[in-house]
Structure formats: C-alpha cells, structure tokens
Amino acid sequence: MTKLIAVTSALYLLSASSIAIAETSKPTHDNLNSTLWYQTSAEFRANSIQTYRQAEFMLPTLLTDKKATALTNQTANYADLPPAIIVDIDETILDNSPSAAHEIKFNHGFDAKNWDRWVSLKQAKAVPGAVKFVNMAQQQGVKVLFISNRECKPRDQKSSCPQKDDTIANLKLVGIKQVDSNQVWLKSEQADWTSEKESRRILAANKFRVIMLMGDDFGDFLPNVKKNITPAQRLELVDKHEMYWGTRWFMLTNPTYGSWETILEQPKTKYLQSYE
Numbered sequence: 001m002t003k004l005i006a007v008t009s010a011l012y013l014l015s016a017s018s019i020a021i022a023e024t025s026k027p028t029h030d031n032l033n034s035t036l037w038y039q040t041s042a043e044f045r046a047n048s049i050q051t052y053r054q055a056e057f058m059l060p061t062l063l064t065d066k067k068a069t070a071l072t073n074q075t076a077n078y079a080d081l082p083p084a085i086i087v088d089i090d091e092t093i094l095d096n097s098p099s100a101a102h103e104i105k106f107n108h109g110f111d112a113k114n115w116d117r118w119v120s121l122k123q124a125k126a127v128p129g130a131v132k133f134v135n136m137a138q139q140q141g142v143k144v145l146f147i148s149n150r151e152c153k154p155r156d157q158k159s160s161c162p163q164k165d166d167t168i169a170n171l172k173l174v175g176i177k178q179v180d181s182n183q184v185w186l187k188s189e190q191a192d193w194t195s196e197k198e199s200r201r202i203l204a205a206n207k208f209r210v211i212m213l214m215g216d217d218f219g220d221f222l223p224n225v226k227k228n229i230t231p232a233q234r235l236e237l238v239d240k241h242e243m244y245w246g247t248r249w250f251m252l253t254n255p256t257y258g259s260w261e262t263i264l265e266q267p268k269t270k271y272l273q274s275y276e
C-alpha cells in the first residue's frame with residue numbers, strides 16, 4: 001500500500017539530479033486524496049461502471065413488474081403510469097471533479113461564484129457508465145428525470161435560470177441523446193423546490209411509475225437525511241432499506257462532498273473510530 005505523505009511544501013530544484021523538499025506547516029487541502037481518487041483511480045471508474053451495469057440488468061424486471069416502484073411513498077394507482085427513472089446530475093451523471101481540483105490548486109473552499117462559473121463553462125465530463133445507461137433506458141421508453149440541486153440564479157436580466165440551459169447543453173455535450181427542459185428540474189426553479197428533493201419526487205410520482213433512483217447523496221433517495229440527523233441514524237436508514245440497494249436504488253461514490261460530511265459537527269475527529 002502506498003503511504004501518502006502530505007507534502008504541501010515547495011520544491012526547490014538544487015541541481016539536475018537533486019531535489020530537496022522543504023516542508024512547511026501548511027496543511028494539505030483536505031480534498032486532495034478524494035479528488036485524486038475520483039480523477040485517477042481505476043477503482044473509481046470500475047465502481048461507477050459496475051453500478052450502472054447493475055442498473056441495466058435490473059431494468060427489464062422493473063419494466064415488466066407493474067407493481068415495482070422505487071419510491072417508498074408511491075403506494076396507489078401507479079401501475080399503469082408510464083415508467084420513469086430519477087437521476088441526480090452532479091457526481092451521478094456529470095463529473096465536476098475539475099471544480100474540486102480548482103479548489104485545491106488555488107487553495108479555496110467551495111463558493112457559489114466559482115461553482116456558477118464552472119456550470120457556465122459546460123465542460124463537465126460524464127461519470128463512467130452514465131451516458132450509455134441513460135440512452136439505453138430512454139431508448140426503451142423510460143422517461144429520465146434529472147432532479148438536481150444546481151440552483152437557478154439569474155446572472156443578468158436575460159434568463160431566470162441560465163444554469164438550466166447550461167446544464168442541458170452540458171448533458172447533450174457528454175452524449176445524452178434526449179434531454180429537454182421538461183426533464184431537468186433544478187433547485188429554486190419553483191418555489192417549493194428546495195435542496196430537499198422530496199417535493200420533486202412526489203411531483204414525479206403523480207405522473208410516472210418511478211422505477212429507479214440514482215444519486216451520489218443519501219438525500220437523492222430519502223427525505224430528511226441531510227440535516228438534524230446523526231451518522232448513526234443515517235446508517236440505520238440505509239440498513240432499513242436494504243432491499244432497495246442495487247435493485248431500485250443505485251448509489252454512485254462521491255468522497256469529495258455531500259450531506260455525509262455536512263451533517264458532521266466539529267471537530268470531525270470525534271467521529272473517528274480508532275483503537276486504544
């Protein structure tokens with residue numbers, strides 16, 4: 001196993017053959033390792049492909065079984081509704097790791113201005129496996145709904161949600177063949193579309209039999225899991241829904257950010273489980 005040494009020091013080139021490393025007290029950006037894992041590892045790529053492949057395997061069964069729904073509260077009169085899949089966008093379909101890399105390289109934290117610039121560039125690549133899966137599902141007559149917490153924020157007078165146009169363009173650029181404004185539901189696009197996605201899932205359930213949920217955050221699957229909850233309570237909820245994982249719910253990996261982290265109180269080290 002490679003031992004990663006946190007070297008944030010300057011490199012001084014003393015001669016062609018000798019490099020001395022001067023250590024400083026500046027800490028390594030705490031997203032360095034997770035971003036490198038996301039951007040360079042075979043392990044991340046394989047895991048992502050594996051998740052989408054599993055979803056592909058489950059699709060015929062879920063389409064045939066008219067009782068199948070991925071929403072725990074979709075309980076009545078849904079069998080004959082047209083089938084749909086709800087996917088999150090960021091770190092589920094689009095890979096925003098260059099935004100994380102920018103934070104590390106220029107030593108800043110997440111901020112709305114940098115994020116909006118990244119969205120406007122439309123340069124996100126696809127999460128491995130995602131495009132093939134979405135195109136295949138839509139080819140089979142499944143509506144794919146993109147429910148995202150990318151936020152609508154006017155940049156000028158021209159549009160109330162330029163982020164929506166950018167996002168649709170980016171999705172097309174990575175190869176999603178069918179995506180229009182009716183399929184992309186962004187945060188703040190309507191008054192009750194908050195970062196809690198449940199209201200949008202309920203809306204989807206009125207029109208569709210929702211057969212799959214795909215996301216990288218627990219909040220893409222259940223309500224009330226993004227604040228005022230402990231890690232232990234979230235783990236219990238994962239176990240309580242064991243039968244959904246890999247059958248109707250598909251979780252992509254995201255070690256760089258998410259509600260898993262924002263629910264932690266300071267100091268985060270108190271959550272470490274070590275040994276004496």
Ligand SMILES: [Mg+2]
Binds near residue numbers: 088091092215216217
């Ligand atoms: Mg996401």
